[in-house]
Structures are given as structure tokens and as C-alpha cells.
Amino acid sequence: MELRQLEYFVTVAEEANFTRAAEKVHISQSGVSAQVKALEHELGAELFDRSGRVARLTEAGLAALPYAQAALDAAADLRQAVDEVKGLVRGHVTVGMVTGCEVTPLFAGIAGFHGEHPGIEIxxxxxxxxxxxxxxxxxxxxxxxVGVAGEPPEHLVAHIIVSEGLVALFPEGEASDRICLADLMAYPIVTLPPGTGIRAVLDEACVAARLIPDVALVASAPGTVVELASRGMGVAVLSESMATAFPHLKAVPIDDVRIPALLALVWRKRTSVALAALLPHLQRAFAVDNHAPVDNQETLSAELDNVSA
Incomplete structure (x- = not known):
């Protein structure tokens, strides 16, 4: 008894026609008929009544059908189990990271995953x-x-790691304790490039307020932004936690920017075997190291909890 014989038997039962069954499994009708007859010969009973234009199951066929389907399902489960093991041995996973934002728990999670599954290419x-x-x-x-403004991307699974407001960084003594967005427009601005969460928040807030910022320079790393601002190129605009790494500058909250800047992990609902194995390592890394530096400048303000596929 062969699996293809069971497959053809089940397909003919579903289609109630040998011709349509042959088209569905992409072989000739004679091939399907021969394999079903071979199965009937082995079982010692006819499975179909072929007297009419419709292939009807006999009593023996009705009795055999659920067992044939169960055998095919078991074979499919077997293939999936083996494929999953192969995926953990020779799989591949691609991890994306926003440019210039080095989050050490992410690296810790990847390293732990590699130690457990060294055959998976990262x-x-x-x-x-x-x-x-x-x-x-x-x-x-x-x-x-990724860094995004306000809400995580739609139709993806997301876990927010950081959610915080924007600040403007001034030399001590050159600014009050608060500033509004309109007043900030009086200064040239040095900040992160488009495509980052912080820049998205700044741009969206300016559009909503009908303001046009004077973005003098952009840099992909927060440290570079601050270095340029410190040399008189403009006022640095970063997130609250990034600012804590630069105590020589005064971080002034921008009062009327209500949109939070988010740092989040995002992935699709349907995960690969390799990603399903990586997610628990990221969970542990962020939960244990939830005060780790981001590019030695940013402090994580939230744990990565309940990461699952």
C-alpha cells in the first residue's frame, strides 16, 4: 500500500469522478484508475461503484475513507516535523535594525540564539x-x-520597547525649562534622518501645527547629532532617553508634541521556524537587560514581555 494510492483514492472520493481527480493530481486518468485498482486488489474489495457516470463509494470505500485521510494527514505531519528540524539546523533568519540605533539586548538575544542554533544563518x-x-x-x-511615530505599523505583530517624547538640547543657561514647537522653529535643527521614529514625530507634529522646521543637518547616530549641535550647527532634537547620555546639554521638553516616539520590534503573524526559535531569546534578553544602553546613549524604558509567535 502506497501513499499515492491513498491520495488518489481520497481525491476520487472527493471529486466523485476519475477524470476530475486525474486533473487535480496532474496525472492521466488511466494512471489514477490503475493505482486505485491496485489498492482495491490489495484490500480485497472494490472501493467505488463504477456502474454510473459518478464514482460512488461502496460500503468498503466508505469504511476505508477516514483511515486513508488519517494516513495522509499523518504523513503530512511527519513531513512538517522533519522540515521544522531541518529549519533549525540549516535555516536562515534576517533581522533588521534601524540605522545608527545599536540596542545591546538585541545583540545579546541574537548571540544567545546563535549559541543554541549555530547552523542557522543570521x-x-x-x-x-x-x-x-x-x-x-x-x-x-x-x-x-524600528522607530515609528505614535502607533506601531498596522497588520504586524509589534512589541513596544520604548515610548517617549521629544526634547531639544541646549547649552546650559541658553534655554528655559520648557519650549513649545513654534518657539523651537526659531532655531536651526539638527536631528535624525527621515525614516526614523524621532524624525517622523517631529515632521508629523510640524505638519499638524502648520510649521516648517529649519533642519540644518541630519545624522544617523544620536552622538553625531549632539556633536554637531554642540559645535553651533543648531539645536539637537532627540528622544528623552537619548538625552540622558549628554549631561553637558540641557534637555528641554517640547511641550506641545503629543505624539510619542516608539522603538519597537515588529514581525509578521506567520513566523518561520527559525524566527519562532529566535523570539524567546529576544524576550529573555530584553527582560533581563531592560536598562541596557542604546548605542551607549539610550536607556531602555520598558521590558519586552510575552513575545510569542
Whole structure:
């Protein structure tokens, strides 16, 4: 008894016709008929009544059908189990990270995963958040750490790691304790490039307020933004936690920017075997190291809890 014989038997039973069954399994009608007859010969009973134009199951066929289907299901489960093991031995996972944002728990999670599954190839790619989200949507990237404004991307699983407001960084004595967005427009601004969460928040807030910021320079790393601002190129605009790494500058909250800047992990609902194995390592890394530095400048303000596929 062969699996293909059971497959053809079940297909003929579903289609009630040998010709349509043959078309469905992409072989000739004579091939289907021969395999079903071979199965009947082995079982010692006819499975179909062939007297009419419709192939009807006999009593023996009705009795055999659920067992044939169960055997096919078991074979499919067997293939899936083996494929999953192969995926953990020779799989591939692509991790995206927003340019210039080095989150040490992410690296810790990847390292722990590699130690447990050394055969899985890990690819780390950097880009702006918009491109990373697009890559996750298409499946080119399995999981990505992105910066976004206000809400996580729609139709993706997301876990927010940081949610915070924007601040402007001034030399001590050159600014009050608060500033509004309109007053900030009087200064040239140095900040992160488009495609980052912080820049998205700044741009959306300015559009909503009908303001046009004078963005003098952009840099992909927060440290570079601050260095340029410290040299008189403009006022640095970063997130609250990033500002804590630069105590020589005064972080002034921008009062009327209500949109939070988010740092989040995003992935699709349907995960690969390799990604399903990586997610618990990221969970542990962020939960244990929830005060780890981001590019030695940013402090995580939330744990990554309940990460699951």
C-alpha cells in the first residue's frame, strides 16, 4: 500500500469522478484508475461503484475513507516535523535594525540564539524604519527593530520597547525649562534622518501645527547629532532617553508634541521556524537587560514581555 494510492483514492472520493481527480493530481486518468485498482486488489474489495457516470463509494470505500485521510494527514505531519528540524539546523533568519540605533539586548538575544542554533544563518541588515517595515511586510526581513511615530505599523505583530517624547538640547543657561514647537522653529535643527521614529514625530507634529522646521543637518547616530549641535550647527532634537547620555546639554521638553516616539520590534503573524526559535531569546534578553544602553546613549524604558509567535 502506497501513499499515492491513498491520495488518489481520497481525491476520487472527493471529486466523485476519475477524470476530475486525474486533473487535480496532474496525472492521466488511466494512471489514477490503475493505482486505485491496485489498492482495491490489495484490500480485497472494490472501493467505488463504477456502474454510473459518478464514482460512488461502496460500503468498503466508505469504511476505508477516514483511515486513508488519517494516513495522509499523518504523513503530512511527519513531513512538517522533519522540515521544522531541518529549519533549525540549516535555516536562515534576517533581522533588521534601524540605522545608527545599536540596542545591546538585541545583540545579546541574537548571540544567545546563535549559541543554541549555530547552523542557522543570521543576517543583520540596517536601513531606515520605513524600509525595514516594508521588508517585514513582504517577508524579506523576518523581524526588525524600528522607530515609528505614535502607533506601531498596522497588520504586524509589534512589541513596544520604548515610548517617549521629544526634547531639544541646549547649552546650559541658553534655554528655559520648557519650549513649545513654534518657539523651537526659531532655531536651526539638527536631528535624525527621515525614516526614523524621532524624525517622523517631529515632521508629523510640524505638519499638524502648520510649521516648517529649519533642519540644518541630519545624522544617523544620536552622538553625531549632539556633536554637531554642540559645535553651533543648531539645536539637537532627540528622544528623552537619548538625552540622558549628554549631561553637558540641557534637555528641554517640547511641550506641545503629543505624539510619542516608539522603538519597537515588529514581525509578521506567520513566523518561520527559525524566527519562532529566535523570539524567546529576544524576550529573555530584553527582560533581563531592560536598562541596557542604546548605542551607549539610550536607556531602555520598558521590558519586552510575552513575545510569542
Amino acid at each position: 543576517e543583520l541588515t540596517e536601513s531606515d524604519s520605513a524600509d525595514l517595515v516594508a521588508g517585514v511586510r513582504t517577508g524579506a526581513i523576518d523581524i526588525a527593530l
